[in-house]
Amino acid sequence: xxxxxxxxxALSIQEGENATMNCSYKTSINNxxxxxxxxxxxxxxxxxxxxxxxxxxxxxxxxxxxxxxxxSSLLITASRAADTASYFCATAFxxxxxxxxxxxxxxxxxxx
Amino acid sequence: xxxxxxxxxxxxxxxxxxxxxxxxxxxxxxxxxxxxxxxEEGLKFMVYLQKENIIDESGMPKERFSAEFPKxxxxxxxxxxxxxxxxxxxxxxxxGYNEQFFGPGTRLTVL
Numbered sequence: 001x002x003x004x005x006x007x008x009x010a011l012s013i014q015e016g017e018n019a020t021m022n023c024s025y026k027t028s029i030n031n032x033x034x035x036x037x038x039x040x041x042x043x044x045x046x047x048x049x050x051x052x053x054x055x056x057x058x059x060x061x062x063x064x065x066x067x068x069x070x071x072s073s074l075l076i077t078a079s080r081a082a083d084t085a086s087y088f089c090a091t092a093f094x095x096x097x098x099x100x101x102x103x104x105x106x107x108x109x110x111x112x
Numbered sequence: 113x114x115x116x117x118x119x120x121x122x123x124x125x126x127x128x129x130x131x132x133x134x135x136x137x138x139x140x141x142x143x144x145x146x147x148x149x150x151x152e153e154g155l156k157f158m159v160y161l162q163k164e165n166i167i168d169e170s171g172m173p174k175e176r177f178s179a180e181f182p183k184x185x186x187x188x189x190x191x192x193x194x195x196x197x198x199x200x201x202x203x204x205x206x207x208g209y210n211e212q213f214f215g216p217g218t219r220l221t222v223l
């Protein structure tokens with residue numbers, strides 16, 4: 001069964017607004033990663049946060065991780081039309097080379 | 113440095129035929145993963161290989177599906193006697209450590 005569950009399933013916002021997507025998971029993890037997928041394309045790695053980290057930033061992206069609640073959030077600030085895509089969280093049970101378990105994703109639409 | 117390459121990008125097969133999907137990892141990467149994505153779904157892990165070895169195939173159906181990653185050449189995911197339910201996007205990822213880099217995927221359509 002899927003490990004991660006993203007919330008909401010779909011999100012539509014105006015350009016310039018912030019977008020927040022949440023991810024919950026069920027078991028202990030080593031790290032959690034966020035990916036973006038444009039329609040019909042491959043996945044692009046956005047950010048990785050380890051289980052001993054609480055927050056991480058990369059450009060307009062901010063990721064938080066709460067291991068006590070088994071949840072993570074991805075915040076995209078000052079969204080642009082080019083941010084329109086599906087966003088997936090993926091969890092890894094171990095460090096290093098290990099399969100990822102993906103959620104079903106959040107479809108973000110940023111309207112210009 | 114070329115990224116992960118997959119071919120073909122689109123593949124159409126009739127029921128009962130064989131599908132062969134190829135994946136060339138990034139230069140220097142010896143770990144390859146295959147994932148399947150159904151429409152409107154997330155990716156589901158199928159198999160993890162390291163050169164010439166299958167490390168974890170817990171997500172791969174026991175029948176009709178096989179994977180290999182030979183010493184030379186790309187990794188190959190083979191689906192024998194395809195059925196309509198095999199229609200999906202198949203993604204390959206490679207890694208050196210931790211971060212996985214994904215290819216563009218192969219979209220398999222079974223008629």
